[in-house]
Amino acid sequence: MAILEVQGIEKSFGTCKVLQNIDFSLEKGEVIAIIGSSGSGKTTLLRCLNFLERPDQGRIIVNNEVIFDAADPSTQRESEVRKKRLHFGLVFQSFNLFPQYTVLKNVTLAAELLAKEHPNFKQKKKDILKDIQERGKSLLYQVGLSDKLDYYPHMISGGQQQRVAIARALALEPDILCFDEPTSALDPELTGEVLKVIRNLADRNTTMIIVTHEMDFARDVADRVLFMDDGVIVEQGSPQEVFENPKEERTKQFLMRYKKD
Secondary structure (H helix, E strand, C coil): CCCEEEEEEEEECEEEEEEEEEEEEEECCCCEEEECCCCHHHHHHHHHHHHCEEEEEEEECCCEEEECCCCHHCCHHHHHHHHHHHEEEEEECCCCCCCCCCCCHHHHHHHHHHHCCCCCHHHHHHHHHHHHHHHHHHHHHHHHCCCCCCCCCCHHHHHHHHHHHHHHHHCCCCCCEEEEEECCCCCCHHHHHHHHHHHHHCCCCEHHHECCCCHHHHHCCCCCEEECCCEEEEEEEEHHHHHHCCCCHHHHHHHHHHCCC
């Protein structure tokens, strides 16, 4: 059963159509890599899934629940947006860490703020915050940063900052973890350490959507590859199908340009 169904998503900015009739589904534990040239709509699609942008048309369904329907205003209430975002963890191109907080605090902050809304928070504050701290430490251990808990962002490398961002995205236990070109802001020598963490997550059957220009990585890690161009999904299939035997001419041309680069 699909954990995510995206049906007919469209998005325009003024007269520019950025997404056109986007349809795909995602199974629990599946990894989808989205590839395509800059400007093809990949980032906008992730932003729509995370409600950073509102689609003009279409539906988003998570765990059989319609969480967005462009034709149903009741699914678009601003008061519900934060709750719906919890289905998706998003790791941005830039790290977006809070410079005034330690590595551990960056990971635990959102969970701590949400915990304050729990009806029993005052009575169980000490235990709840302790559990959040322990989970934060566990996540930082998972991404190889257990020795950096008390460091501040400016004290660690870009690759380490992106690993903190991954731990932060995992902290709220999202149904789906989304990556928007997570290595694009990194020097080549730091890219490998971030990709290694994502590989480990894939090995743990983490459900993920990864927008990436790292074609070898997409080939090795993804269960399915979506190629986007000009706001549409041109082709999708297994990595072997898309990379070794693409059916669409636009896919072939894109992959040829990648091989030349």
